[in-house]
Amino acid sequence: xxxxxGDLGTALLDAAEExxxxxxxxxxxxxxxxxxxxxxPSAAYHHFASRDALMQALSxxxxxxxxxxxxxxxxxxxxxxxxxxxVRWALEDPAVTAxxxxxxARDPDVVISPHPHDVIEAELDRLVxxxxxxxxxxxxxTFLIWPAVHGLATLLAxxxxxxxxxxxxxxxxxxLLGTLLTGLAHESAPPNPWPTLHSVQTDRTVGGR
Amino acid sequence: xxxxxGDLGTALLDAAEExxxxxxxxxxxxxxxxxxxxxxPSAAYHHFASRDALMQALSxxxxxxxxxxxxxxxxxxxxxxxxxxxVRWALEDPAVTAxxxxxxARDPDVVISPHPHDVIEAELDRLVxxxxxxxxxxxxxTFLIWPAVHGLATLLAxxxxxxxxxxxxxxxxxxLLGTLLTGLAHESAPPNPWPTLHSVQTDRTVGGR
DNA sequence: TGTACATCAGTGAACGCGCGTTCACTGATGTAC
DNA sequence: TGTACATCAGTGAACGCGCGTTCACTGATGTAC
Numbered sequence: 001x002x003x004x005x006g007d008l009g010t011a012l013l014d015a016a017e018e019x020x021x022x023x024x025x026x027x028x029x030x031x032x033x034x035x036x037x038x039x040x041p042s043a044a045y046h047h048f049a050s051r052d053a054l055m056q057a058l059s060x061x062x063x064x065x066x067x068x069x070x071x072x073x074x075x076x077x078x079x080x081x082x083x084x085x086x087v088r089w090a091l092e093d094p095a096v097t098a099x100x101x102x103x104x105a106r107d108p109d110v111v112i113s114p115h116p117h118d119v120i121e122a123e124l125d126r127l128v129x130x131x132x133x134x135x136x137x138x139x140x141x142t143f144l145i146w147p148a149v150h151g152l153a154t155l156l157a158x159x160x161x162x163x164x165x166x167x168x169x170x171x172x173x174x175x176l177l178g179t180l181l182t183g184l185a186h187e188s189a190p191p192n193p194w195p196t197l198h199s200v201q202t203d204r205t206v207g208g209r
Numbered sequence: 210x211x212x213x214x215g216d217l218g219t220a221l222l223d224a225a226e227e228x229x230x231x232x233x234x235x236x237x238x239x240x241x242x243x244x245x246x247x248x249x250p251s252a253a254y255h256h257f258a259s260r261d262a263l264m265q266a267l268s269x270x271x272x273x274x275x276x277x278x279x280x281x282x283x284x285x286x287x288x289x290x291x292x293x294x295x296v297r298w299a300l301e302d303p304a305v306t307a308x309x310x311x312x313x314a315r316d317p318d319v320v321i322s323p324h325p326h327d328v329i330e331a332e333l334d335r336l337v338x339x340x341x342x343x344x345x346x347x348x349x350x351t352f353l354i355w356p357a358v359h360g361l362a363t364l365l366a367x368x369x370x371x372x373x374x375x376x377x378x379x380x381x382x383x384x385l386l387g388t389l390l391t392g393l394a395h396e397s398a399p400p401n402p403w404p405t406l407h408s409v410q411t412d413r414t415v416g417g418r
Numbered sequence: 419t420g421t422a423c424a425t426c427a428g429t430g431a432a433c434g435c436g437c438g439t440t441c442a443c444t445g446a447t448g449t450a451c
Numbered sequence: 452t453g454t455a456c457a458t459c460a461g462t463g464a465a466c467g468c469g470c471g472t473t474c475a476c477t478g479a480t481g482t483a484c
Binding site: 103164179 | 233235237303311312313326349350352355356357358359360361362363364366368369370371372374376378379380383384386387388389390392393394399404405406407408409411
């Protein structure tokens, strides 16, 4: 409590996250975070190599937290609930959402677990097991579901779409993903394999055939 | 050419856009833009009230340009082509894409025309006229299509999804929107009206019943 | 067509500021014997 | 259990920088008569 803080790294992340919430994804400083924790600015450098490193660590923490929320929702109520968790998070914490996926904040060296992408992936696998989704339609389906949910979440977070009641957002998420799953169920096989897309997270190849 | 520039406002927008492209959506300055145009920093203040105002004007210009691209594609090849234009733009110009929709850059006093949201709206109306989409499913459909396309575009722009060949992105956009339209065609009426969402652009109410 | 003058769109110096980062330092902690 | 000492995690002063913005100014443009 006195000279040594004990967990300054985490405290700085907390302060930075709070500042992002107050001033927006870009308008915060390492100095202000240090001040808020009650420590000199230079102390931060024992925990993070630079402001950028702090930002990257914050992004990692925040995305992982989203992944956990999604996983919890999914394990109880399935894929659509995971999507709702994504959208609700964006609605509740728009500035942090904006920071989470900003290119400058991404740390290319860290594999996030559980990553939102992977949670969707796993839930789609479960739908195939349950016979709701055919193996053919399963191919690349993550890159239909993820963009849809991500788009709704960020349009809401950035204020381009507004919703009167947060509860309405849930119903809309359900419609969005429900429509996509219905469409997948009626999908005919393409003449060529679906194009191959990659998630940066795993750099795992999805799609192809 | 000498003392009076002639069209300094536009030139500053061009320079700022170029800087965004080079350094990212947030890492550019009014001073650098002025220097690049060959003018003193204070000259900018005869055209924009502040750096923020310049940024807002840039966002307006860029979103309108996207709307025009979409409209051109739509008038030739319909809704899905408009979506592909959206995604291709994000792939070609990721940093500018990021700036375009950033909350700090949005000017609440300007109505953009044609706004991407409105282009989608108009194309969905056309699908109803052509009997492809039922009036029931038409309700609120913009808020399924727009998020889907926007999510794919921004995940690509932010580098969270990667594509080997830009042409693959087109095929994936087609699958995404095709699946959504198929799903809409098989949609059963909901027990309650769909939730009401608003676009900030028009603040027009869409949905309800 | 020429002159007077208001207006417009630049200049350039200066301001104060907050920032990220460095450096030599010091106090607290933990380990070896 | 006590002491010596290496290591760790802070301090605080200082740095240089680029930034947005202001201000008094001046040169160019356009209009009235």
